[in-house]
Amino acid sequence: MSKSRTSSTSIPSTPSSSLTKLRNGLFTPSHKRTPSSASTIGTESSLSARLSRVNQPVILNSSSTTSTPAAKKYKAPLSAEAKKLSNSPLKPQRSMSSLAPIPGTPSRDASRSPSRPRTPNTPRKGSGDDLLGPATSQMDVSNVDPEQVLVDSQTVEPGDVSAELDADDAAWLKAQQMEHGKDDKVMVSIRIRPSEYTSAWVPHPPTNSLKLDSAYSRSASLVSTSPTASFTFDSVLTGTPNKPIYTTVARSHVHAAMEGYNAVIFAYGQTASGKTFTLSGNDEEPGIIPRSMREVFGFIKRTPEREYLLRCSYLEIYNETVFDLLAPPMVAKANPVQIQGGAGGDITLTPLREEVVTSLKGVKDVLKRGEGNRRTACTDWNERSSRSHSVFRLVIESRLRSSDADREKDEDEEDVHSTPATSNGRHTPGLNGRQTPGLGGRQTPGLNGRQTPGPGGARLQARGGRSVQTSVLSLIDLAGSEKATSDKERTREGKYINTSLLTLGTVISTLADAASKKSSNSQVHVPYRNSKLTRILQPSLSGNARISVVCTINPDPNAVAESMSTLLFAKRIKSVQLNAKKKEVVDTDALIERYRKEIEELKARLAEREADAPVRNRRLSAREQIDESKAMKDLNSRIQQLTKLILTSNSVDENAKDGESRPVSPVKVDFDMSPYQLQQELLNARLQIETQANQILSLEASLLARPPLPSDAPTEEKDKLIADQAKTIREFEIIVRGYEESLGEPLRKVKEDVEREWEIKVQDERKKREEKEKWAEECVKALEKEKKIRTTLEDERRALAAFVTKFDSLGLSSVSVTSKLKPPMPTPGGAQTAYQRRQSRSSLGGGLASNYANSNKLPRISDVPATPERGGVTGEEDEIAIDFTGQSTATITQSSPLRLGGRALNQPSLFDQDLDEMEAVNVSFDELNEVENQLLDVSVYVAPSALRDLKEAKDKDLKAKARGVFGAKENLLPARA
């Protein structure tokens, strides 16, 4: 049953002339176009969000016949909200004027082969839906049948093809064609922005080198040890035209992407050095992105033997959060994109919209919408500075075009074997009613709970033995490194930008070091996870992509240091090793079918031989019998091998439920899956084994239930039965071995891997716990120590307080203390009076003062033998010098370090602090006279000889009182630990 293809005549198209008119306006990045819309998410964006809601979604269905549902949908009357919005003054002016519908546009498909009609995609201008603005290009890819949105040489519009393909281009293409994928190094180019001031750099394009003008070497010496050394790269470019930049830097990579290699082109450089100008350009000078897209369609036009499925996504990394630039801004803000996977394999970005594009116009719409949502702001250096890193991705899937006859066969098969339409309206064609897997992508939950396509989105199926090539072209505009600005918000953004660029630098250095040591990337730890930018770039930087980097330089002398560090980055990234490989997926259904046919043939041959065997064997020599048995064995092992291949493919396919696809044959376990997912896999596989084991048991039971032959049955019948049974046994053996080899081994591997992974995790956790316990113990110890010190200090404080109280009660507090704690109170004329009084008293002699004044010897506590039972001040190191030699003042000076009770007090302690501050205690003789007796008695502890001299003369009660004060342990000796 043949199914007629949809006709696109119902979808009005725009002639290429109007497209040309539109082009200029559309390729200028809107985020850099209008200075007044500098805010992060502008009016236009929120408008497109509303509009996109109005126009959600464009449904495309493979079951469409003459007029597609999509086409019908385009013609459907506008909803009230849409009408309101289309009349709204908020509507972007551009859409109203330049995108005005052109009535009566003839269908371009009239000239096209009826077998390959224009596939429905984005609504054409003039359809009435133009009024809905840029959001109309949005496509819900989960509802798209990939077969309906393929692009090939016939569907490419003439206006979409690069008009620049002249003789030189053709020669260039020929020269390049041999090189794709061969280059294992990053292509690094330098672009020096034109400047109205003197340039600090001297470029030499013929040798692809540049060097710093020696006059500015001082500025660069902070960054480089040899600032005037010459740098050589793949190319050094100057000037404003973007075409030579595209040809030199990007073109070969775009071609590589079209031929199946992943390719990444990114711009790196200081802020305002020209990254966005290089990638996006402007109306007059379109940059790498628009030129690449044009090249893509040009390539398709020149490759009539292949058909392509193109999907775009656009994201930005702003303040270390990934946002989908194609989602309505509010939705994107509420659902930041998560990065999953990455351990050596591909990463998955969810939820991220992928929009199928079938024309250059479709790409432009996507670009415009994404750029409108990008965050830019005015900074001290750039009026419209990108505040985020942006990544535009084009996923290119292609396969050989089938002939019309093949296609009809495919469609017939699809009709016969197709499963009922899935919830999203898609039919997944398969062989024998089986659901065929996609190309390895997993459906991931998307926005609003809908299932949006995972990393793959709508996927091209490998069919009729035709394999599918998949590659991704990533075009990245990094935010520029910058110094702190006066604006708080800009400074915060700048910090995130600088940190991620720093991580990129570290990752590149690590990879470059690994390359120089010839160690593989898996042997070294590369800190990809330290920033979102490096996480997203991980699959490419790990080697599986061709990379081209344009390092942009601002030639101004005041940017020399930044330019130098850009060049050093360029130098490092040049040595990173790459090894890009094509990704091709074969048609598993076709393979399985081939295996099945071969098995049938082999089994028939085997059965024939087995049937003849009893008769024939009797006629054969021993040698021939051995040969015969060897031939049978060979047949059996081939059957076994093929069965194993089918089992493997089936087990992979049958596990794919609800569109979930699995890796294609041979069995490949995705070790990036979480342990939970792995366990689920294990469980599923176990269930499958159990089911199969039950089948084997029931087969065995039916075998046993067979009626045995009577003993007198003819030999031929017995031989036949034996042959049958031998055959059945062999089949069982094949099945069992097949299961064992195809499922047992992978299962064991999965188990081992899960166990290994968990063992490492458990060990890590254990180690962490031990470290934490150790740390906690140390904390407890430190706390106890602190507690002891506190107690000691508290005791000291109490002792001191008691001492002071008693000191006061003895009337000793009248001693004037000159210290920071107790500053002397000046009395008018007091100094002179005191001096005279002291003079007259000292002349009387007497007391300890005069003794020591005469002997000029200081009584030292250290002279006193230690008398701990009296609780005195003890210890060899005790050094309190009491200077009684002063004429007017007796000074008790503390010579350091002061020790009380043998305890060093030069460590911080309250007691110590107090005493430290008491640098000198001046005791006037006036007061000394009043307490002379006490002091002299005190001196018993200070100078025994003095005590001997004076003890007879002193009042015993007073002496006892003084001893009570100074002899009490708590007064002089703080409690010792």
Ligand SMILES: Nc1ncnc2c1ncn2[C@@H]1O[C@H](COP(=O)(O)OP(=O)(O)OP(=O)(O)O)[C@@H](O)[C@H]1O
């Ligand atoms: N090669 C060039 N020829 C002419 N003008 C240029 C060139 N390169 C950059 N410019 C101009 O310099 C200004 C800053 O360039 P651009 O915005 O591309 O810098 P950037 O590196 O992207 O900055 P940021 O990182 O802050 O976004 C723009 O006005 C741009 O038009």
